Amino acid sequence: MAAPVSTKAAWKLQEITAHSSNVSSLVLGKSSGRLLATGGDDCRVNIWSVNKPNCIMSLTGHTSPIESLQININEELIVAGSQSGSIRVWDLEAAKILRTLFGHKANICSLDFHPFGSFVASGSLDTNIKLWDVRRKGCVFRYKGHTQAVRCLRFSPDGKWLASAADDHTVKLWDLAAGKMMFEFTGHAGPVNVVEFHPNEYLLASGSSDRTVRFWDLEKFQVVSCIEEEATPVRCVLFNPDGCCLYSGFQDSLRVYGWEPERCFDVVLVNWGKVADLSICNNQLIGVSYAQSTVSSFVVDLSRVTKSGSVPHGLIRDDKPLVQPTPTGSSLRRIYDRPSTSCSKPQRVKHNSESERRSPSSEDDRDEKESKAEIQNPEDYKEIFQPKNAIFSTFLLLSILIEPVTAKEAVKPNQAVEVQTPLPKQELPDQIQRPPIASSTPVTRAELSVIPAARNEPIGLKATDFLPAVKNQSQTELVDEEAVSQIRKGHETMCVVLTSRHKNLDTVRAVWSTGDIKNSVDSAVAINDLSVVVDLLNIVNQKASLWKLDLCTVVLPQIEKLLQSKYESYVQTGCTSLKLILQRFLPLITDMLAAPPSVGVDITREERLHKCKLCYKQLKNISNIVKNKSGLSGRHGSAFRELHLLMAVLE
Structure with missing residues (x-):
């Protein structure tokens, strides 16, 4: 069970006073890792963005302390x-x-x-x-x-x-x-x-x-x-x-475990x-803790943590x-059968079921009217929640305009739906014998039985209620046709732009599917469309391990253009990419340039030295832009000031 102990891989990110009284619960958003919710003895739920000091939204309505979120x-x-x-x-x-x-x-x-x-x-x-x-x-x-x-x-x-x-x-x-x-x-x-x-x-x-x-x-x-x-x-x-x-959180440490056999990889x-x-999020583990009215957030750099034979x-x-990772091998157990789609969020719809007739009451309605969601910080609220709507709308628009659902791809209304049995049939004790929820023969939705056994609450669910809904094709085509006709009115130019962009992205995706990241970036650059470069960088930025030195030589000239763009999203992507390059490769570049000449012929070293010189020259050009923009105010000004500090070694 002995494991190496690391102290430099973690640091405290922030400490905030989250409530006017003791904090009783808190939870992180698992999708972004940047959304934090806190509940307190003051009966409030406060929403925060990790590493930002101000509360975004405060939710009221509870009349007793918040216990779980x-x-x-x-x-x-x-x-x-x-x-x-x-x-x-x-x-x-x-x-x-x-x-x-x-x-x-x-x-x-x-x-x-x-x-x-x-x-x-x-x-x-x-x-x-x-x-x-x-x-x-x-x-x-x-x-x-x-x-x-x-x-x-x-x-x-x-x-x-x-x-x-x-x-x-x-x-x-x-x-x-x-x-x-x-x-x-x-x-x-x-x-x-x-x-x-x-x-x-x-x-x-x-x-x-x-x-x-x-x-x-x-x-x-x-x-x-x-x-x-x-x-x-x-x-x-x-x-x-x-x-x-x-990963397991203890009072004073984070421990990294394997289970076959049981062992601790790192502490x-x-x-x-x-x-x-x-x-x-982004190969960083975020941890949050609380003491009285204070909430603290911590960061652990997972690229510096040993896990399952990986190299820090x-x-x-x-x-x-220097040491090749130990292969993790194939899975020893069954894999979950996940549906390929997801359901939309709950909507306020009318149902004639027993549960709908019995559950609403004037007391419930009055309680909901008294509950409020107060936006405390409009700018942070728009930054966190509005971009998701914009991204979703863009992809929805692309799917409607460019890739309509074909008859072969859609699921027919009368098509049989087979329910997968989660576990293989096996002998279990009588008192816990699992009843079958589906036979080996496919059954239609109408034939799926209602949940058995006696209940005290209103019921009316089928097994398929726990799976994403399958759309009726005729309804889908009708909705899509109406949507396309409405969207196209007065937006012919936008449709042409999106169609062209989609075609360019398809070209890059074809190269990407071969697994050659360098050629994918080369093809995006050759198209001479910065929007395509931005889309590709936004993907590459999510995984730092995709970055290589020869990739930097191609991307840095594009970053120079992005930093001077009039579009905020282009500037933001350029800053993110540049920060990754500086953190990952600047020490290597400076060390290579400062090293004494090698004795004899070393072709690999000469190639690496050539790439380092090229990157150094490009970074010098970019450093002037960063220096000029570091005096800006707002979010981008802060990003440029951070980049300016990272690039100080170039001067």
């Missing part, structure tokens, strides 16, 4: 549970209350959004788990089985299961469509604080106050391995996006204290590892 995967909705047992769902983009849900008799300890459907799961101190349909304001089902407070809930990546962790030392796995428990995992000797599904495989991780992390196989229903004898209770866990390792010392949540940043020579 969760942000949905698209970072459009947030749900908050209170000490009194009430739950409120807000629409962040529309800045308004969406739903108020009542039913629990005690504190809400845990919440989670379904990855596709319009459902929220809640766990309470009253030991119950409830599944809510946000569209209908109603409780879909109540899962009973835990004997103490339910501390953590997680939906599986395929949306078919729900895992729960509780103070009764157990982890339970629930089948959503069958409406009953699939299995109970026992083995922890203390309250289980957190549970997390592997992003790809049938594997579940749980962390407990007994200072252990356990890994469970979801096919064989048995423990895979157990990490024991840590110094403090496990507060939060998070799988790496590619599933190679598990990063982080004095974050009461760490509450972790998220990953810095152990490279001309962008090649």
